[in-house]
Amino acid sequence: MESRRGTRYGRTMTRITLRRPDDMHLHLRDGAMLQAVLPESARHFARAIVMPNLVPPVVTGAEAAAYRDRILAALPEGMRFDPLMTLYLTEATDPEDVAAAAASGLVKAVKLYPAGATTNSQSGVRDFDKVRGVLERMAGIGLPLCVHGEVSDPAVDIFDREAVFIDRVLDPIRRATPGLRVVMEHITTREGVDYVRSGSGDLGGTITTHHLVINRNHILAGGIRPHYYCLPVAKRETHRLALRAAAVSGDPRFFLGTDSAPHPDHLKEHACGCAGCFTATNTMSVLAHVFEEEGALDRLEAFTSANGAAFYRLAPNGGTITLEKRGSAAVWPDKITGGAGPVTVFNPGFPVYWHVTT
Numbered sequence: 001m002e003s004r005r006g007t008r009y010g011r012t013m014t015r016i017t018l019r020r021p022d023d024m025h026l027h028l029r030d031g032a033m034l035q036a037v038l039p040e041s042a043r044h045f046a047r048a049i050v051m052p053n054l055v056p057p058v059v060t061g062a063e064a065a066a067y068r069d070r071i072l073a074a075l076p077e078g079m080r081f082d083p084l085m086t087l088y089l090t091e092a093t094d095p096e097d098v099a100a101a102a103a104s105g106l107v108k109a110v111k112l113y114p115a116g117a118t119t120n121s122q123s124g125v126r127d128f129d130k131v132r133g134v135l136e137r138m139a140g141i142g143l144p145l146c147v148h149g150e151v152s153d154p155a156v157d158i159f160d161r162e163a164v165f166i167d168r169v170l171d172p173i174r175r176a177t178p179g180l181r182v183v184m185e186h187i188t189t190r191e192g193v194d195y196v197r198s199g200s201g202d203l204g205g206t207i208t209t210h211h212l213v214i215n216r217n218h219i220l221a222g223g224i225r226p227h228y229y230c231l232p233v234a235k236r237e238t239h240r241l242a243l244r245a246a247a248v249s250g251d252p253r254f255f256l257g258t259d260s261a262p263h264p265d266h267l268k269e270h271a272c273g274c275a276g277c278f279t280a281t282n283t284m285s286v287l288a289h290v291f292e293e294e295g296a297l298d299r300l301e302a303f304t305s306a307n308g309a310a311f312y313r314l315a316p317n318g319g320t321i322t323l324e325k326r327g328s329a330a331v332w333p334d335k336i337t338g339g340a341g342p343v344t345v346f347n348p349g350f351p352v353y354w355h356v357t358t
């Protein structure tokens with residue numbers, strides 16, 4: 001899975017300073033888990049689009065405000081972090097509540113989960129005609145729709161569900177709702193990359209750290225590795241390479257959304273384990289490794305710190321972080337511990353020599 005090395009300037013870079021990055025797709029959970037994992041994101045990221053799939057989900061503006069208060073209360077003293085809130089789209093969502101939450105500056109997007117597609121998606125959408133009014137209101141005010149891009153039809157193979165979603169759900173929604181701004185989150189396929197590229201300024205796509213590193217063999221070959229299991233599931237190597245090409249391209253339609261998704265180990269290492277990779281701790285080091293392999297360190301800042309902010313119409317972050325390549329591999333904890341139980345940190349499967357220094 002390793003490829004080219006060096007930089008496009010023909011010399012080896014050992015230090016790179018970036019605007020402080022944004023994570024445009026993050027799960028922080030709540031309660032004890034929130035307390036445990038929030039510092040891992042706040043250490044490197046200035047802002048994050050926070051997913052609303054709690055139990056119960058964050059559906060209204062009032063619920064989003066209360067959740068934001070809990071996040072800020074859990075932030076360790078001395079850390080700065082801006083949670084960008086989202087609402088969970090249901091068939092009963094009130095378009096006017098959405099518009100008011102957006103107008104207040106609190107809510108930056110609405111999240112579409114097809115019912116049953118992933119973790120805590122039971123309250124998601126089954127009949128898309130029932131959310132047409134919300135989508136039309138969002139198009140009118142320019143509020144983005146973030147989509148978990150998989151169908152939940154059990155007759156569709158799990159490795160095909162993203163491509164089928166594009167044809168069966170997403171493209172019809174966009175055609176029926178002119179002006180709707182859409183983020184196709186955590187794309188995992190060449191078809192997803194191609195579809196994002198087919199759009200103009202109203203369509204973007206997030207790419208995770210782990211989907212740039214693993215393919216489906218890493219989950220299944222030689223034994224099942226539950227901490228590589230995520231949804232959308234990692235696909236063939238040809239798809240991973242397409243994601244890499246998109247991420248390092250500099251194309252403003254692609255940007256980082258880690259989909260860092262913590263679950264306690266006892267729920268991952270289980271007969272029916274939860275989907276999600278926890279990458280908040282080491283994402284920036286792993287991404288520097290990936291971009292260096294692809295000869296594209298000069299485009300890392302666009303992917304992590306510029307493209308997402310531009311899509312969401314946010315000012316770029318102030319402040320910077322610096323990564324330095326050293327002779328010794330970066331070390332991070334195997335697990336994050338907290339009241340909810342230990343959470344395993346994503347292991348890329350190779351040594352990473354890029355260290356975040358500031």
